Amino acid sequence: MPRRTESLSRERIVDAAVELLDAAGEGGLTFRALTDRLATGPGAIYWHVANKGELLAAATDAVVSPALAADPAGAPGDRLRAVALALFDAIDAHPWVAAQLASGPWQTTDPRLLESVGQQVRALGVPRGRWFTVASVLVQYIVGAAAQNAANARVVGPGGDRAAILGEMARGWEDLDPDAYPFTRAVAGQMRAHDDREQFLAGIDLALAGVAALHPPRS
């Protein structure tokens, strides 16, 4: 059935890798699965790709690049939110990307995310001497929060009942020792009802409020 029509290429290999990762997660990317799907031997793949690490990096880039390509318009704050949400949604659709982004250094891919975020930081009136720090903090929050959200989504699973699992977790929190975990118990109900995307945006808003407070725009 999987008869080869086009000749092999790095692009076809990377596309197949993304499909395997989407279908079965990190563990789904295997040279055997890849050779099956592409109807070749492992040597053919190694001709186009140095090793599995490079293939994973290329697959990550194939998902992240389009998400960062769009350059939204609007006020700096809104553009920052749009960039962040684009990455959030890309990771949500391809949860395996999270581990790559979070545990490879974000400089690895290339500095596109830093550039996008940084341009908004500049537009927000942050003083020049603080550009790198503020932009880095925002990038780290965006990548880190999106990654941890993907991890939660993986627990629920593709066909899982989100409400049921949140409820189960909330019940676990409510059963904790009241002396050791008063806050967690008090907050279990809010966690049951929370929305991942909204909370991610709340984090961006919190950071933006911090930027405005520390660096009030002179008007």
Added chain:
Amino acid sequence: MPRRTESLSRERIVDAAVELLDAAGEGGLTFRALTDRLATGPGAIYWHVANKGELLAAATDAVVSPALAADPAGAPGDRLRAVALALFDAIDAHPWVAAQLASGPWQTTDPRLLESVGQQVRALGVPRGRWFTVASVLVQYIVGAAAQNAANARVVGPGGDRAAILGEMARGWEDLDPDAYPFTRAVAGQMRAHDDREQFLAGIDLALAGVAALHPPRS
């Protein structure tokens, strides 16, 4: 030489796992390496531990728990900084922990970090209805930023010349296309001189400023 004196136990296995991970990173934890060091067979280890995933989780917990055990005194902001720094330093000393924390959901271990952070959020005067959101955002930043920092540290490596590698990366940024990467180029010098720990703290301060701005404490 590695003669067994004590009998095997889950604790001894977890300790050995932490040592292997510290010595050689994620790839260093192997059942063969473990059996060598403990002078047993794999079956003995499986008697005490369900599988490799559980062992990794237990090793992570063994590192994270002590870091969260100390309950620092002081003003809410200072206590929050202390909790965050304790986790940062633990991850810095055991970089493999980062991948575990960032890509396993933080609820997995248990809600100790949320509890610590949350108690400070409450003390800061955040209104009750926003407790979960604000505390979650802070936890996600702390874990995410610490994890990405560990990834950077892994690039430098244990004996690596940090200044040299930062300089190399900065030079790469300075060579980027001026039209596509104006911000990144402008910021290369700041990145060359930056301090990971300081920048992490700057992120906490930014978040705290955001909390204060969105939820001004009534005095």
Added chain:
DNA sequence: ACCTGAACACCGTTCAAGT
């Protein structure tokens, strides 16, 4: 230049057998 496929070293895990 590009591909084939057998082979290698290594991995997590199982399990009948011992004590």
Added chain:
DNA sequence: ACCTGAACACCGTTCAAGT
């Protein structure tokens, strides 16, 4: 109850050989 160690299925990677 706790441990042994051979065995199994699977993995990433290599490489002589083909076209």
